[in-house]
Amino acid sequence: MRSAPFTLLLSAFLFAVGCSDSGDGNGGEAGSGGATGGTGGGATTGASGTTTGTGDATTSTGTGDTTTSTGTGDATTSTGNATTGTGDATTGAGGGDGGSDGAGGGASARVPAASASTLREAGEKANPPILIGAAISGGGLGNNDYKRVAAAEHSYVTTENEMKWDSLEPSSGNFSWGSADNIVNWARQNNMKVKGHTLVWHNQLPGWMSSMTGKENVTNAMRRHITQVMGHFKDRIDTWDVVNEAVQTDSDTGVGNPRMRPSVFLNQIGSNYIDLAFQIAREQDPKAKLYYNDYSIDARNEKVEFVYNMVKGMVERGVPIDGVGFQMHIGPPNNEAGGADVAANMKRFTDLGLEVLISEMDINRCGGVVTADEQLAYYHDIVEACFKLPKCTAITFWGINDGRSWLNSWSGALCNGQSSQSLLFNDQYGKKETYNRVMNALLGR
Numbered sequence: 001m002r003s004a005p006f007t008l009l010l011s012a013f014l015f016a017v018g019c020s021d022s023g024d025g026n027g028g029e030a031g032s033g034g035a036t037g038g039t040g041g042g043a044t045t046g047a048s049g050t051t052t053g054t055g056d057a058t059t060s061t062g063t064g065d066t067t068t069s070t071g072t073g074d075a076t077t078s079t080g081n082a083t084t085g086t087g088d089a090t091t092g093a094g095g096g097d098g099g100s101d102g103a104g105g106g107a108s109a110r111v112p113a114a115s116a117s118t119l120r121e122a123g124e125k126a127n128p129p130i131l132i133g134a135a136i137s138g139g140g141l142g143n144n145d146y147k148r149v150a151a152a153e154h155s156y157v158t159t160e161n162e163m164k165w166d167s168l169e170p171s172s173g174n175f176s177w178g179s180a181d182n183i184v185n186w187a188r189q190n191n192m193k194v195k196g197h198t199l200v201w202h203n204q205l206p207g208w209m210s211s212m213t214g215k216e217n218v219t220n221a222m223r224r225h226i227t228q229v230m231g232h233f234k235d236r237i238d239t240w241d242v243v244n245e246a247v248q249t250d251s252d253t254g255v256g257n258p259r260m261r262p263s264v265f266l267n268q269i270g271s272n273y274i275d276l277a278f279q280i281a282r283e284q285d286p287k288a289k290l291y292y293n294d295y296s297i298d299a300r301n302e303k304v305e306f307v308y309n310m311v312k313g314m315v316e317r318g319v320p321i322d323g324v325g326f327q328m329h330i331g332p333p334n335n336e337a338g339g340a341d342v343a344a345n346m347k348r349f350t351d352l353g354l355e356v357l358i359s360e361m362d363i364n365r366c367g368g369v370v371t372a373d374e375q376l377a378y379y380h381d382i383v384e385a386c387f388k389l390p391k392c393t394a395i396t397f398w399g400i401n402d403g404r405s406w407l408n409s410w411s412g413a414l415c416n417g418q419s420s421q422s423l424l425f426n427d428q429y430g431k432k433e434t435y436n437r438v439m440n441a442l443l444g445r
């Protein structure tokens with residue numbers, strides 16, 4: 001287990017207030033601007049990495065954590081990021097370890113393909129199969145190499161910015177589908193499945209929405225947005241991030257005073273806006289997979305404890321949630337997480353009967369917080385953790401090539417315009433060693 005220089009990470013992170021979300025930072029597409037704001041900044045106090053301070057409401061993306069206490073929790077987790085066979089023999093048929101529904105069925109461990117020449121093929125030939133995804137941007141699709149690699153290596157697409165509220169409903173009740181439709185149509189031409197990202201989020205909200213007052217007004221606007229967006233894509237998209245990043249801590253690493261994140265939804269509707277959003281989504285599509293998605297919840301820390309209890313409450317109340325997306329942004333400004341801890345953490349969510357997925361993976365090298373060797377080990381071990389869990393249904397990387405990574409220009413990421421070296425392909429679209437480590441994990445090696 002690597003212990004990153006957390007104090008370095010945090011102290012750098014102090015300067016992260018006011019990060020701007022200017023698209024993907026490589027001159028690619030315009031990004032979708034939207035409501036920006038600082039990242040959960042906040043001054044640190046002291047040694048053990050406690051933070052105090054502001055954690056702003058508006059933007060964000062978080063940061064790293066360091067906490068990695070293993071295990072405990074739910075007893076039986078043998079987790080193993082071990083390299084041997086069988087992994088976690090829990091979910092088995094008749095096993096009664098909660099939830100045999102959904103993807104992964106009752107298999108006790110995923111069986112890897114004997115060989116594969118692309119990540120996509122490795123995912124498709126595994127038993128049960130696993131989706132291998134990437135965040136795709138409209139700007140990226142203007143580049144032929146980007147398109148070629150994206151389609152050859154991936155079977156799953158998340159639109160990086162084009163399905164966010166400010167992009168789809170820039171003015172009240174007026175929907176703009178073009179840029180999202182382009183990506184969805186391209187994905188379908190390449191036999192790729194699409195996840196809708198994201199219906200309800202505090203960030204990249206247009207001003208008319210973020211400044212709205214009154215419980216009834218905000219409820220109606222949220223209902224209309226979910227209904228219209230899901231309705232538009234109904235025959236093409238059946239997995240959705242319904243609510244994104246509804247929890248915050250003082251540090252974006254997932255440490256310090258976990259709580260519901262202020263937003264127009266929380267402030268005007270109250271904390272049951274989350275239940276309501278899932279219920280509306282379920283009414284719109286009885287068969288869709290509905291996910292909660294968040295960052296720095298990848299291993300054990302205060303934030304994921306809060307999220308676990310929140311999601312557990314939803315399951316107990318019968319709220320129609322199908323799964324949890326672990327964004328898996330590793331390194332500044334987000335948390336670090338070792339494979340064994342990720343495995344144990346995911347396992348307890350699947351024990352609630354939920355699917356889990358890695359929804360936005362990248363590993364940032366900026367600032368020297370994560371070394372080259374650590375990055376390679378993280379890529380292998382974290383992918384392996386998900387792969388071994390049959391109810392971990394997808395692994396999505398947050399981009400294709402390093403030069404287009406959001407991290408390069410995100411102030412809390414310590415890159416200052418330099419390459420974050422965070423992904424699987426270099427700027428000539430060549431495979432990096434990170435790619436090889438991911439492939440090994442998908443092939444059970």
Ligand code: 9MR
Pocket residue numbers: 020021022023024031032060061160161203204244295327360406
């Ligand atoms: O990659 C996205 C970047 O281009 C945007 O500027 C940014 C704005 O908030 O959003 C990025 O994507 C985020 C995703 O939608 C939610 N989780 C965190 C991702 C990285 O910030």
